[in-house]
Amino acid sequence: MPLLEVNGLTKSYQPGNPILKDVSFSVEAGEFVAVIGPSGAGKSTMLRCLNRMVDIAEGQVFFDGKDVGAQNKKGLRDVRKHIGMVFQHYNLVPRLTVIENVLHGRFGYKSTLQGVLGRFTEAEKQKAFELLEKLGIAEHAYKRCDQLSGGQQQRVGICRALIQDPKIILCDEPIASLDPNSSKVIMDHLKTISIEFGITCIVNLHQVDVAKDYANRVIGLKKGEVVFDGPSLLLSESFTDEIYGMKTAVETRELITV
Numbered sequence: 001m002p003l004l005e006v007n008g009l010t011k012s013y014q015p016g017n018p019i020l021k022d023v024s025f026s027v028e029a030g031e032f033v034a035v036i037g038p039s040g041a042g043k044s045t046m047l048r049c050l051n052r053m054v055d056i057a058e059g060q061v062f063f064d065g066k067d068v069g070a071q072n073k074k075g076l077r078d079v080r081k082h083i084g085m086v087f088q089h090y091n092l093v094p095r096l097t098v099i100e101n102v103l104h105g106r107f108g109y110k111s112t113l114q115g116v117l118g119r120f121t122e123a124e125k126q127k128a129f130e131l132l133e134k135l136g137i138a139e140h141a142y143k144r145c146d147q148l149s150g151g152q153q154q155r156v157g158i159c160r161a162l163i164q165d166p167k168i169i170l171c172d173e174p175i176a177s178l179d180p181n182s183s184k185v186i187m188d189h190l191k192t193i194s195i196e197f198g199i200t201c202i203v204n205l206h207q208v209d210v211a212k213d214y215a216n217r218v219i220g221l222k223k224g225e226v227v228f229d230g231p232s233l234l235l236s237e238s239f240t241d242e243i244y245g246m247k248t249a250v251e252t253r254e255l256i257t258v
């Protein structure tokens, strides 16, 4: 059974204007999948439908055997425990410390009161430190998040996702706000996590060459439809030109030059 199965997913924000059109694919545990496509193709919408941050209008999403769209509030909370999210703008609480932000990833396992009071176990705090060490930012554990660089903040975001004990991490343009060096660090960490921990990763990316370098599989979206789904090696330049409707290969290749 695949870890994730998407069947006929269709989504509109306004009637008669579908953003996703009959999107279907499945992802096996451990896969590293990049989703590419031009701005407005529906990449973020699709990723957000997978954990129902955006309501699923038509079609179904099965995660770990559970119908995500059919879950009640508690069921959805349980499903989301094992789905980590990494965002373009990190979505950290700037005035809180790095370690506090990481521990926020445990909220799904707490009662509201425990969460509000910041009641975390010693084991959770230990785990948070281990993750910060793994991502190379343990020395910043007690700094406010807004004192960190973008790349460091994104590493905090990854630690927060990892402490959830996720089966999958959904990354919505995780390097879109970063310089080439920081982008490489983040992509390297995501790849390592996927290989070492066996965590499935789906990463929305603008940079086709980054997608090809890191992902085993690429899904290409254009105007809400899947126009490519296959091994990264088979994604030809002419096909990416077609997806983007223009020559972007050179442009995207220059984004990461390290």
Ligand SMILES: Nc1ncnc2c1ncn2[C@@H]1O[C@H](COP(=O)(O)OP(=O)(O)OP(=O)(O)O)[C@@H](O)[C@H]1O
Pocket: 013, 019, 037, 038, 039, 040, 041, 042, 043, 044, 045, 046
């Ligand atoms: N909450 C919303 N309400 C209405 N329209 C939305 C909403 N979110 C996204 N859209 C529209 O849906 C379309 C797809 O947006 P989406 O962000 O999913 O695409 P994307 O491929 O991720 O684009 P980008 O690469 O620019 O982030 C766009 O036309 C966008 O304006």
